[in-house]
Amino acid sequence: MIKKLSEIERERGLFDRKHDLNSVMPIVREIITSVKKRGDDALREYTLKFDSVRLDEIEVSEEEKESARASVDSELKLYIEEALSRIRNFHHRQKKAAWIERFAEGMYIGELYRPFEAVGAYVPAAYFSTALMCVTPAKVAGVRDIIVCSPPGKKGNLEPPTLYAAELAGATRIFKVGGAQAIAALAFGTESIPKVEKIVGPGNLYVTAAKMLVREYVEIDFPAGPSEVLIIADASANPDFVAADMLAQAEHGINSRAVLITDSRRIAEEVEREIGSDSERETQNWIILASNIEECIEFANMYAPEHLAIMVSNPLEVLKQIKNAGSVFIGDYTPVAAGDYATGANHVLPTAGYARIFSGLDVAHFMHRITVQHMDKSALERLRDVVVRLSRAEGMERHAHSIEVRFR
Structure with missing residues (x-):
């Protein structure tokens, strides 16, 4: 499993992350066309085909919301509310205020920030944390209509924590539809689901491909999914922590990737031993041996990971040289999982190398900027x-x- 950096460029499975997206484009294009033409009928057909659920009502009812509120245990509610508070506080700091300044005598120039009227948030099944991450910044921005789509469970309902979190964060309408068909519905509208101005949120290959294909008709945040982490570690790193973070990333699904790059053979070997017996999917986990930390940094900037963890003796010096990453986690006690749930920073981040050109989800994604000019x-x-x-x-x-x- 351990490979030298000089050997790794031949590994298509590590670098060709966009190839996975291209492979599902034909079927996703077919789904989008069908939903555009047949609306709710196509949604019901694909939900039965992919989720094995026969939908009567596509929109979540008030009764379902009340049932979810009642069924989520009080302790979990408290933790969801604590996470929401932290997420809201972080995103309030991002919101920009209108401004206008005198640039010369008789000349004033400024900017206004206006929220979109309707946005769609895609929430993967049972990921109530993503409901918080997508809905909260939209609410902070002042979006009027926040439409959530999430795949139904086997009984045809959304998981109660997901439903509870979405409503608590401020979703205005919630629908029991997932996959590429949900993205198509948000992009074009159906009899039940309204057309939106922008779609945000992470998903599997099919969801991400669908977002890319509908961008001609509706704005999106960025390609987000499948998930990934890159860890830069030196000899001072704790191999147990490194391995735990890699295995946690693999938990997202078979297409997720966890990569360690280190200049320490000892760390590489100890991490390999730790994850070797627990990992069911060898293609998910990569360990790369570099000659020095400078090579690790160069590789990180080229790879442009969704999550970048820095576990070295002088992490701030490494951070100064990082150019491309969705979110950076510094030190032994800042695991990615903490950011996934409750630090307050957003966990919806660009994947597949798109961190070179996109930033993670924030309040600005839900607003547009208008320049204002006045002269006498x-x-x-x-x-x-x-x-x-x-x-x-x-x-x-x-x-x-x-x-x-x-x-x-």
């Missing part, structure tokens, strides 16, 4: 020659005229 006549007069000359240099005579006409 004297301010425009001071710009007059600049704008007129530049307009004519580009052959835009009517632009120039729109300035000159104001001074006749």
Whole structure:
């Protein structure tokens, strides 16, 4: 299992993460087309096919919500509420206020921030933590309609903690539909599910592929899923902690990846022994031996992981050199699992190398920015020659005229 960094570039399974997405595109495209054409009928058909559930009502009823509230035990409710409080506090710090400033005499420029009116949040089955992570920043942003879709269980209902968390965080409507068909429904609308302006949330290969395919019609956050972690460790790391974090990541599913890169052969061998007997899926776990920490950092920036854990003797020096990662976890006592649930930072993050160009889910994903400009006549007069000359240099005579006409 341990491979030298010089050997690893030949491993398609580690680097070609987008290949997995491409492999499911044909069937996902077919599902999207069917939902677009047949609406609720297609949703019921695919729910029966993929989830083995015959849906009567697609939307969660008030009775189901009341039942969920009653069935979630009081201790779990308290912990969900504690996590929500931390998530809300973190995201309130992200919200930007409108501003306008005087840039010159008679000239004022600023920005407004306006929330979307309707967004869709995809919540994987039984992941109530994701309901908190998707709905809370939308609520903080001020989104009017927050539509949640999540796959039903075998009895045709959502898991009570998921339903409880979604409602508690501020979801306005909740639907018992999952998979690529849920993404299509949110993108185009059906008889039951309203069309939204943006879709957020993580999912499996089919969900992620669907989000990428509907982006022509509706905005999305970014490709999010399957999950992954990269751990940079040196000889000071605790191999038990490293192995535990790798195995925790593998728990997300067979397509999840857990990668350790270290300059310590001892750490590599101890981690290999630790995970060897517990891991059922060898293709999920990778251990890479580098010559030094600089090579580890270079690899991390190239790999652009969803989660990056830094377990070295001088983690802040390593952090200074990190350019690409969804979220960074520093030190032995900041496991990814803590961020998954309750630190307050968002756990919906770009995967498959997309952390090079996308940032994790935040309040800004649920808002759009509008610039505002105001000048009085004297301010425009001071710009007059600049704008007129530049307009004519580009052959835009009517632009120039729109300035000159104001001074006749």
